[in-house]
Amino acid sequence: MTVEEALRSGGIDAREARLLLAAATGFPEGDVFQIGGLAKADSVCAARLSGSPRRAEILDKVGGNGRLEALFTDERAQVAPVFYACSQSFTRYLADRIGVRTVVVLFSRVPSGAWLSDLAAAAGEPLDALRRAWLVGIGVEQVARD
Numbered sequence: 001m002t003v004e005e006a007l008r009s010g011g012i013d014a015r016e017a018r019l020l021l022a023a024a025t026g027f028p029e030g031d032v033f034q035i036g037g038l039a040k041a042d043s044v045c046a047a048r049l050s051g052s053p054r055r056a057e058i059l060d061k062v063g064g065n066g067r068l069e070a071l072f073t074d075e076r077a078q079v080a081p082v083f084y085a086c087s088q089s090f091t092r093y094l095a096d097r098i099g100v101r102t103v104v105v106l107f108s109r110v111p112s113g114a115w116l117s118d119l120a121a122a123a124g125e126p127l128d129a130l131r132r133a134w135l136v137g138i139g140v141e142q143v144a145r146d
Helices: 003-009 014-025 038-050 055-061 076-098 100-109 115-123 127-137 141-145
Strands: none
Touching: 038 055, 038 076, 055 076, 076 100, 076 115, 076 127, 100 115, 115 127
């Protein structure tokens, strides 16, 4: 019986399935970038931003349009731990601000570009203001002014 079949049949739960898949593939289950979970995302993001010479490039893509090109190059190791910690922090900020359901709906609106106006309507302010408030909230005001 495969992991997928065991999961479907109820023989194992989702957590057991993830652990089995991690063992079978060699990919670690869980916190790949050692963020420490949602409770630590803000402080880890702030600390990693403060030490990153690429912080402006990274922040341009956290909650922004397009992809961080360095994630798809041999420079990934320099930017991924910062980018993913900050993306997790910002997404949590948005969920706290406008609700998880609204954030989930916004993801489906990204391809059409409607997510920006929908986000502004839900939050009562545009993305740039939300990003500034998030950065100030996690204690990186100097980055907000860069």
